[in-house]
Amino acid sequence: MKWSEISIHTTQEAVEPVSHILHDAGAGGVVIEDRADYFRERESRYGEIFQLSADDYPETGVLIKAYLPESGMLEQTIGDICASVTKLKDYGVDIGANEVAVSEVDEEEWSTAWKKYYKPEKVGTRITVSPSWENYEPEQSDEVVVELDPGMAFGTGTHPTTVLCLQALEKRMVSGIHMMDVGTGSGVLAIAAAKLGASVVDAVDLDPVAVKAARENVQFNQTEQVVRVSESDLLSGAEGTYDLVTANILADIIVSMVPDAKRAVKPGGHLIVSGIIEKQRDQVRTALMEAGFVMVETTEMENWTAFTVQRPEED
Template sequence: MKWSEFCIQTTNEAVEPISNILHEAGASGVVIEDPRDLEREQAPLGEIYELNPEDYPEEGVRVKAYLPVNSFLAETVDEIKESINNLTTFQIDIGRNEVTMSEINEEDWATAWKKYYKPVKISEKITIIPTWEEYEPVSSDEIIIEMDPGMAFGTGTHPTTVLSIQALEQYLEKGDKVLDVGAGSGILSVASVLLGASHAYAFDLDDIAVKSTGLNAELNNVQDQVTSKKNNLLEGIEMEADLIVSNILAEIIVQFTDDAFNRVKPGGYFITCGIISGKKEDVRESLIQSGFEIVETNKMEDWISIIAKKPE
């Protein structure tokens, strides 16, 4: 089978929404070429190993997806372009928005994208590794999370994922029940359980995300403690949680801060991420109006995480 490589030059801000658009369009794997990953090679946390600078653009970010060459390809590409252009209605900067297409053989596609995924240390305790990489823990208390990027929305290298897991490491208590809203690959659910949560419930509207969470839970032997379910945010969810985490767009977070307040126990936390700097005050205001107290705000590159607490 032949595959078509869809490549778009965009901004760091637009990477996650564009990646979701591509997955929803049936892309078999997404590659993100972000030169900021090279800068993080030297950082004490967020360190990525063995990346080649020649594989990355000098400016902006390239997002690549692989689509099967068939009679529907042209229509699919047009729909993708339209969805990406529509991101501007959410005040998301899509940058140059330059799209190129090229054909690639299946055997080349199956191995080429793997060079972009290397072990990455993202917090004091947690290191994320792709399934095919060998890695030896450097300390006895290091937590290793295996991920399969072939089905994933996020593999731990993006700042929003790093911020989310660092917050989980700080605020999650042993035995907590966790709700992961907009779970994507399920990485935050898996991390929650490995950090001591009794159970994590992962919710996402996308079928691929639901399946990906299940696969990654199995990879890390936590399938009995992670429940993956198709659901629209917290709609219809009645259970109470000790902690809620959500790494999605700010425009989506503000839609369910009331539901989050009602579902988290008194004294519990709501970890929000996926917030660009320009949207920070919108999220803060929504959280406060729902009844939360803002505990902490953190920043990595252009991204913000806000940790809120429900008063006891």
């Protein structure tokens, strides 16, 4: 079977939204080639990338690659992808060079070769994210392993915005809590919460591709008794209030959902938001403070920011 590889030269800032656009267009997964990943110092051996050299990465920016089956609609699909990526500028996202290249590949060539790029990575004190085929064995008794298939949706769960969320989640997790994960994507946050002791996790996403992928990942991790995945627009499907709400989404969308988040978080509960680029950090912080949240923690990684805030007990 013939497939077309679409490669988009963009910025680190645009990785999440561009990946979302590609998945929405029908790509089964994305490959992210970022030169910073090769040279990044790692605190542990997890996440090391093998069989690579600096020449495998672009000199500047990030290459995002996806694969689409060849069909009579391919040209239109690629045109729609290009238009959607360009439109990200309207939301204040720097898309960089925005150069698009398309090439033909054989299914046999890429269907398994891409897996060599993904290895288990320890992203928190206890949390390790592992590709589902790795058969990773925990190295500590209380380690929580979230197994994902990067071919399903939204990468391996080790993008800085996701790592910041996972680390904040680990700090605020209390056994038995009720949690909502807004814009769940692959379901990595919801699965981690379930394995850390949450009793109920509502995971929602507007994208049906993400909902399907999250359900498959939830089932693979045997957390379906705790995690309920549904298609919903942000917090519109929230039932009652939650001890913890997480949202790893675009900054503009975080700002728009802050009033609903205030109503969805129990008094004394926490809200964790990530996906915030440096130039929108103050905008999001201001929206959270004006809504009455109290700042608990600000964390940063590779020019990305995550906020953990709390709704006051007396509110």
